[in-house]
Amino acid sequence: MEFRDLKTQYQTYKSEIDHAIQNVLTNANFIGGNEVKELEQQLSEYVGVKHCITCANGTEAMTLVLMAWGVKEGDAIFLPDFTFFSTGEVVSFNGATPIFVDVDRNTFNLDVVKLEEAVKQTIEEGKLTPKVIIPVDLFGLPANYPEIQKVADKYNLLVLEDGAQGFGGVIEGKRACSFGNASTTSFFPAKPLGCYGDGGAIFTNDDKLAELLNSLKVHGKGNNKYDNVRIGVNSRLDTIQAAILKVKLEAFIKHEVDDVNRVARLYDEKLKGVVETPFIPEGYASSFAQYTIKLNNNEERNNLQAKLKEENIPSMIYYVMPMHEQEAFSDLKSNHKNFQITKELSQTVLSLPMHPYLTEQEIDQVCSVIMEYFN
Numbered sequence: 001m002e003f004r005d006l007k008t009q010y011q012t013y014k015s016e017i018d019h020a021i022q023n024v025l026t027n028a029n030f031i032g033g034n035e036v037k038e039l040e041q042q043l044s045e046y047v048g049v050k051h052c053i054t055c056a057n058g059t060e061a062m063t064l065v066l067m068a069w070g071v072k073e074g075d076a077i078f079l080p081d082f083t084f085f086s087t088g089e090v091v092s093f094n095g096a097t098p099i100f101v102d103v104d105r106n107t108f109n110l111d112v113v114k115l116e117e118a119v120k121q122t123i124e125e126g127k128l129t130p131k132v133i134i135p136v137d138l139f140g141l142p143a144n145y146p147e148i149q150k151v152a153d154k155y156n157l158l159v160l161e162d163g164a165q166g167f168g169g170v171i172e173g174k175r176a177c178s179f180g181n182a183s184t185t186s187f188f189p190a191k192p193l194g195c196y197g198d199g200g201a202i203f204t205n206d207d208k209l210a211e212l213l214n215s216l217k218v219h220g221k222g223n224n225k226y227d228n229v230r231i232g233v234n235s236r237l238d239t240i241q242a243a244i245l246k247v248k249l250e251a252f253i254k255h256e257v258d259d260v261n262r263v264a265r266l267y268d269e270k271l272k273g274v275v276e277t278p279f280i281p282e283g284y285a286s287s288f289a290q291y292t293i294k295l296n297n298n299e300e301r302n303n304l305q306a307k308l309k310e311e312n313i314p315s316m317i318y319y320v321m322p323m324h325e326q327e328a329f330s331d332l333k334s335n336h337k338n339f340q341i342t343k344e345l346s347q348t349v350l351s352l353p354m355h356p357y358l359t360e361q362e363i364d365q366v367c368s369v370i371m372e373y374f375n
């Protein structure tokens with residue numbers, strides 16, 4: 001059994017994907033070109049925003065937005081303590097200070113009450129200037145943008161949606177990667193929409209920001225890449241990856257999002273009353289980057305994972321360590337804050353095999369090992 005079955009996905013779309021790659025090789029147009037332009041248009045249409053700017057990966061996508069916003073030393077950026085390292089890394093990389101905020105136990109996403117407390121505390125301390133909130137759509141579920149936006153408006157902060165895992169999620173008919181002032185996603189192979197290497201994209205309705213990002217990602221270009229009007233980076237999506245993504249986006253829209261939700265419902269039915277299954281709030285939909293259950297304690301989680309492994313069932317722990325405990329952030333002295341939920345989750349969560357091609361038989365197999373463990 002695969003944790004995320006990219007082999008079956010490839011076999012299902014082999015002829016289209018092979019043809020798309022061959023086409024790029026035949027035309028020998030490896031950077032930019034129509035494939036990238038068309039993909040950007042299709043992505044922005046699907047998400048429902050004006051601009052899509054593709055780039056090298058999801059981390060660079062966030063870095064580019066923070067660069068464009070002029071984020072610098074002395075700025076405070078608020079983000080969840082329970083996320084992939086990258087969300088905090090880009091803040092420090094741009095010279096600003098990450099302020100970690102605990103998450104909601106049910107949704108795994110930013111706790112909005114604690115977010116406002118952290119903003120207030122930062123203002124009271126008077127050392128840093130609150131600038132940006134980076135909510136994360138963890139495991140495919142969009143963060144609570146309606147409430148986060150209220151905090152952002154009240155304190156005049158920008159919102160950058162880290163939709164690396166969220167692509168395909170929905171709140172009240174509005175798609176993930178359309179929230180906040182800008183949003184980013186990742187096309188890392190195992191993400192909800194993945195390519196065959198690294199890739200990323202930025203989404204925004206802000207014309208000025210889009211223009212600036214298109215310059216920053218190509219050496220701060222002006223009229224062309226040999227006319228350089230600012231310091232930028234080199235962060236482009238390969239044409240081959242764009243060609244692959246066009247095929248995969250079609251499959252994603254056509255059935256893959258529905259299929260991961262079908263898998264989630266089957267897991268839910270079989271595991272209800274046995275373990276704590278993912279919580280999806282009313283009006284929200286997840287793209288299930290992960291299907292993450294909660295166990296009662298650390299020992300139970302670790303023993304269950306060992307038991308699954310014995311039965312050749314892969315599982316993962318996202319995330320073993322809260323952000324504030326990472327060595328790279330050890331000079332931040334944020335340990336005095338209340339990270340109770342993140343600490344608990346890092347000890348008790350377990351992500352089960354999840355992808356659109358998981359069969360009912362495989363789901364049964366996973367669930368029977370879990371049920372056996374509890375009997």
Ligand SMILES: *Cc1c(COP(=O)(O)O)cnc(C)c1O
Pocket residue numbers: 057058059060083084086087136162164165185186187188198199200
């Ligand atoms: C994967 C991921 C990223 C980074 O994406 P890359 O394309 O690997 O750079 C950022 N944030 C979150 C929450 C992620 O899961």
